[in-house]
Amino acid sequence: MTDFLLLFLPEGSNGIVQIDGDKWREQRRFALHTLRDFGVGRPLMEQMITLEVTTLINHMEKSCVLGSKSLNLCPSIAVCVGNIINNMLFGLRFNQDNQIMHRLHRLLDDQSHTVMQPIMGAYIAFPLTTKVPLINKEWKHLMEIKKELLEFLDTQIEGHRMGWREEMVEEGEPEDLTYAYMIEVEKRKRAGEDVGFFDDQQLKMLLLDLFFAGMETTVTTLKWAFLLMAKNPEIQRKVQKELDSLSQPLIEMRHRTQLPYTQATINEIQRHANILPINLLRTVAEDIEIDGYGFRKGDLIIPQISILMNDPELFENPKEFRPERFLDESMNLKRIDEFLPFSIGRRQCLGESLARAELYLIFANLMHSFCFEVEEDVTTETTYIYLIVCSSIYIFYELHFKRRRLPKGPTPWLVAGNMPSFVNMTNVDDLFQSWKKQYGGIFTVWIGPIPLVMVLKGKRWAYD
Numbered sequence: 001m002t003d004f005l006l007l008f009l010p011e012g013s014n015g016i017v018q019i020d021g022d023k024w025r026e027q028r029r030f031a032l033h034t035l036r037d038f039g040v041g042r043p044l045m046e047q048m049i050t051l052e053v054t055t056l057i058n059h060m061e062k063s064c065v066l067g068s069k070s071l072n073l074c075p076s077i078a079v080c081v082g083n084i085i086n087n088m089l090f091g092l093r094f095n096q097d098n099q100i101m102h103r104l105h106r107l108l109d110d111q112s113h114t115v116m117q118p119i120m121g122a123y124i125a126f127p128l129t130t131k132v133p134l135i136n137k138e139w140k141h142l143m144e145i146k147k148e149l150l151e152f153l154d155t156q157i158e159g160h161r162m163g164w165r166e167e168m169v170e171e172g173e174p175e176d177l178t179y180a181y182m183i184e185v186e187k188r189k190r191a192g193e194d195v196g197f198f199d200d201q202q203l204k205m206l207l208l209d210l211f212f213a214g215m216e217t218t219v220t221t222l223k224w225a226f227l228l229m230a231k232n233p234e235i236q237r238k239v240q241k242e243l244d245s246l247s248q249p250l251i252e253m254r255h256r257t258q259l260p261y262t263q264a265t266i267n268e269i270q271r272h273a274n275i276l277p278i279n280l281l282r283t284v285a286e287d288i289e290i291d292g293y294g295f296r297k298g299d300l301i302i303p304q305i306s307i308l309m310n311d312p313e314l315f316e317n318p319k320e321f322r323p324e325r326f327l328d329e330s331m332n333l334k335r336i337d338e339f340l341p342f343s344i345g346r347r348q349c350l351g352e353s354l355a356r357a358e359l360y361l362i363f364a365n366l367m368h369s370f371c372f373e374v375e376e377d378v379t380t381e382t383t384y385i386y387l388i389v390c391s392s393i394y395i396f397y398e399l400h401f402k403r404r405r406l407p408k409g410p411t412p413w414l415v416a417g418n419m420p421s422f423v424n425m426t427n428v429d430d431l432f433q434s435w436k437k438q439y440g441g442i443f444t445v446w447i448g449p450i451p452l453v454m455v456l457k458g459k460r461w462a463y464d
């Protein structure tokens, strides 16, 4: 993954999502342990989330005088979720009117929108296009967004440097992940140990990855949640009936087992929204043969785990929004192994338990306090537009050579590879399903001149 991403990401191999090997192992372990120390998976996490949820409910009650005013939920949810992750990363909370938080939310939204622009395919395939005036307009915009996000992080890190006290190392109870990182480095130095892969640039990019992954995913899922509730009033009423049956002012984690329909609805929201329809890239670490296919070190692979959630053989009528599919005959929550919104394997979501608690507590408490309707007709159709390529010279013989050795797949175009197939797709899963039928569970898709092996079968691939 490294070489490919280095072209695309000028910050180099830092953070957590775009690194691999020993550095990834060390940094992932550090992040997981630190989040656990801050209460992830424990009652402290619930307290933190509940504080943000009750603040959000108060804000919504004030802003939304029943029947006379509509409220754009998205920025309010973003502040709520943003406060939870910001608190863990930097010990920072904003009130609902704070413009910094709204700006950060807009930047993250803008970034997600910009990376989905078709021209991005050209930048990945032909990095030189990022230098060509006019053609590089979206690239420059992306870099401006990133610059502003990094400036925010610089300010936080600088604030922590100013607040640093030598005694923090002995006290051993850091207030947030940024201090925990600084303490870890200092501890190693004092013990005369190697500081490993811990450095300033890595800290900044780790914070950026955790901030982005921890905020955008959860906020997007919650946006889908309330949109789907507004579009499905009967399901909304069923959830509310179940929540009312508890006769509790505040829904807590301990009520979860008493709320199977609510949990089934959250599962169905995640399945239906499928907010990461393409998994993260993996790179083959050494030449290897799996299931009769030969792969070389550096080949790019995507274990396409998320497609399972739209497979008609596993989920009948997958386009239908139906929480009941997650309930058995006795109306108890049913475990479905192929429901994997947080992926599986070593690269499985690092914030899964935090995200699950956030989705449950925010969704259940807001549904308990409000009814949701859409103000005007909103479509729930997702338009996935990935791709295409513009120009440049394609090395035909390389395409031909690689096609012979990699798994079969749809015939690529010169220059553009298979990217034209993605244009105007309403659902990228449909495309993958049709390729799966044609070529089986493993096939190669070309992003311009770059081959990606898509793996749509077998857990073993994800674990490896």
Ligand code: HEM
Residues within 6 Å of the ligand: 016, 017, 028, 209, 210, 213, 214, 215, 217, 218, 221, 275, 276, 278, 279, 280, 281, 341, 342, 343, 344, 346, 347, 348, 349, 350, 351, 352, 354, 355, 359
């Ligand atoms: C509803 C919310 C979320 C969803 C649906 C989600 C989903 C995912 C998925 C599917 C992956 C793995 C992709 C793959 O296998 O290719 C992933 C990775 C990751 N997630 Fe989440 N996530 C959510 C929330 C969070 C939160 C709250 C955090 C931070 C605390 C977080 C941090 C990460 C990180 C750091 C990775 C990369 C892990 C690695 O490469 O080792 N996520 N997420």
